[in-house]
Amino acid sequence: MASPITKCFQLFVPHYTLIKTPSFTKSNNHPNMSPVKPLLITAHSFSLTNSSLQHTTNNNLINFNHKTTKLRIKALVQNIKSLSSFKNKPDKILQKDAQFQIQTISDFNHLLMALLISKEFNLCLIMFTKLSSFQLVPDCCTYSIIIRCHCEKNDVEEAKGVLFTVLENGLQPDSATITVLINSLCKRGKVKKAMEVFEFMRRKGLKLGVQPYNCLLKGLSYIGRVDEAIEILMGMKKRTNLDLGVDVYSYNAVMDGLCKVGRSDESMGLFNEAIEIGLVPNVVTFNTLIQGYSREGRPMECLGVLKMMKKHDCVPDCISYSTVLHGLLKWNEIVAAFGVYKEMVGIGFEVDLRMMGTLVRRLCKRSLKEKGLIHDADEVFEKMKDRGLVVDKRTVEVMVQAYCWRDKFDEALANLNDMVRWGYSLEAIEFEKVIEGFCGQGRVDDALSSLLLLHANGGIVDRVCYEVLVNELNARGRVFCASFLFGVALKQGVVLVPNKEPMPCEYYEGRGTAS
DNA sequence: ATAGGGTTAG
Numbered sequence: 001m002a003s004p005i006t007k008c009f010q011l012f013v014p015h016y017t018l019i020k021t022p023s024f025t026k027s028n029n030h031p032n033m034s035p036v037k038p039l040l041i042t043a044h045s046f047s048l049t050n051s052s053l054q055h056t057t058n059n060n061l062i063n064f065n066h067k068t069t070k071l072r073i074k075a076l077v078q079n080i081k082s083l084s085s086f087k088n089k090p091d092k093i094l095q096k097d098a099q100f101q102i103q104t105i106s107d108f109n110h111l112l113m114a115l116l117i118s119k120e121f122n123l124c125l126i127m128f129t130k131l132s133s134f135q136l137v138p139d140c141c142t143y144s145i146i147i148r149c150h151c152e153k154n155d156v157e158e159a160k161g162v163l164f165t166v167l168e169n170g171l172q173p174d175s176a177t178i179t180v181l182i183n184s185l186c187k188r189g190k191v192k193k194a195m196e197v198f199e200f201m202r203r204k205g206l207k208l209g210v211q212p213y214n215c216l217l218k219g220l221s222y223i224g225r226v227d228e229a230i231e232i233l234m235g236m237k238k239r240t241n242l243d244l245g246v247d248v249y250s251y252n253a254v255m256d257g258l259c260k261v262g263r264s265d266e267s268m269g270l271f272n273e274a275i276e277i278g279l280v281p282n283v284v285t286f287n288t289l290i291q292g293y294s295r296e297g298r299p300m301e302c303l304g305v306l307k308m309m310k311k312h313d314c315v316p317d318c319i320s321y322s323t324v325l326h327g328l329l330k331w332n333e334i335v336a337a338f339g340v341y342k343e344m345v346g347i348g349f350e351v352d353l354r355m356m357g358t359l360v361r362r363l364c365k366r367s368l369k370e371k372g373l374i375h376d377a378d379e380v381f382e383k384m385k386d387r388g389l390v391v392d393k394r395t396v397e398v399m400v401q402a403y404c405w406r407d408k409f410d411e412a413l414a415n416l417n418d419m420v421r422w423g424y425s426l427e428a429i430e431f432e433k434v435i436e437g438f439c440g441q442g443r444v445d446d447a448l449s450s451l452l453l454l455h456a457n458g459g460i461v462d463r464v465c466y467e468v469l470v471n472e473l474n475a476r477g478r479v480f481c482a483s484f485l486f487g488v489a490l491k492q493g494v495v496l497v498p499n500k501e502p503m504p505c506e507y508y509e510g511r512g513t514a515s
Numbered sequence: 516a517t518a519g520g521g522t523t524a525g
């Protein structure tokens with residue numbers, strides 16, 4: 001009674017030979033493939049033990065018994081399911097029990113899009129060839145997805161072919177379809193080919209919107225032909241009262257091009273021009289400028305841009321702050337960097353752990369001159385420990401050193417233990433400082449355990465460490481312990497010449513006479 | 516009415 005339902009896996013059964021490249025003819029001439037709607041994709045359809053899959057073992061494009069194919073299909077289901085996170089459109093296509101109905105070309109486009117997003121380009125193209133079995137006719141949207149698919153595969157010629165087919169079929173490719181192609185070409189630096197498409201469209205008498213032009217601007221900037229980009233931008237600006245015009249994306253593209261070649265001032269000039277003609281700069285505009293100044297070694301001007309943003313009612317985002325912070329660190333403006341760090345933390349932005357490490361190390365170094373900075377280093381370091389499971393080796397080393405400077409040997413030892421826990425070697429640590437420090441505070445046992453920590457973890461204990469400790473033990477009359485250590489040193493080939501030889505014999509003799 | 520299209524960091 002219920003009409004047989006085409007399951008997704010059946011789509012891949014080779015009832016007929018697949019056409020190598022998808023054709024765009026609207027033929028319904030697949031006799032063995034009864035076109036039945038709707039298509040239901042259920043989790044069950046993908047069941048890999050399904051006996052229907054046995055039919056697919058012949059020479060075909062998709063072999064369901066092949067391990068990787070199974071994995072791919074599985075991943076595909078995941079991706080289609082996770083479509084719910086895709087642009088608020090889930091409810092339309094995802095029904096309650098995870099069934100996926102295809103009734104309209106729009107549903108089909110969504111499926112193709114899902115495949116595209118999951119980078120299943122070949123599957124996407126294959127699905128496209130099955131389009132007619134759903135008695136569906138591709139529309140502009142379908143074609144732009146297919147064009148994008150070819151582009152992602154780096155098959156620009158094929159993509160262009162699709163565009164021509166669209167035109168031949170009498171369909172009007174709209175600006176969105178073209179944008180996909182132009183963007184893909186420009187992103188790969190194939191600006192010349194992109195321009196050919198522009199020329200082609202012009203000859204066809206089809207007008208393009210501002211977006212494809214923006215792609216071109218970006219493409220030109222990308223290959224370093226910024227001046228040409230500026231020229232085009234100016235042309236676009238002149239035509240404002242026509243249908244084209246410029247928008248903030250256009251300016252962003254060219255400004256970025258200028259910034260990338262060290263012409264940030266000119267970029268700022270363009271910014272002012274954009275303001276003049278009434279465009280509203282967005283966070284990307286400002287971030288572009290920040291990046292420009294940062295690259296040019298003008299990190300303090302990044303802070304200026306940050307202030308400008310606030311004046312323009314533009315809320316700096318994580319990228320704004322990260323870029324500024326990165327610039328300040330790169331050019332060694334450590335105090336300002338800490339200020340920006342504090343601001344980020346205050347807002348609740350996560351700071352990159354590597355930048356935090358750099359900040360800690362520089363603050364430590366700087367604190368030799370400006371004592372107070374060490375507290376800032378502490379603050380950032382504590383945050384790092386809260387955040388990550390491990391802290392990078394160099395940063396802990398520097399902090400251990402800084403703790404030693406301040407006679408905070410407990411903290412130093414705690415961090416040395418962390419280093420061991422994290423599997424770091426202790427070779428870079430100045431253990432004699434730690435041991436001397438503990439001894440100086442009269443804490444011989446802590447000094448001893450520091451030495452043992454180093455020894456137990458394959459570190460080379462140098463003469464100074466042994467000497468300091470043996471002397472200290474001797475001074476405290478702990479002769480037995482001193483001689484033990486003396487022996488350990490000897491075993492390592494370190495012959496100690498302490499202030500006073502430990503005299504175990506004397507010691508025993510003493511005991512002997514007493515009893 | 517509407518799917519499909521363009522921007523910034525490390």
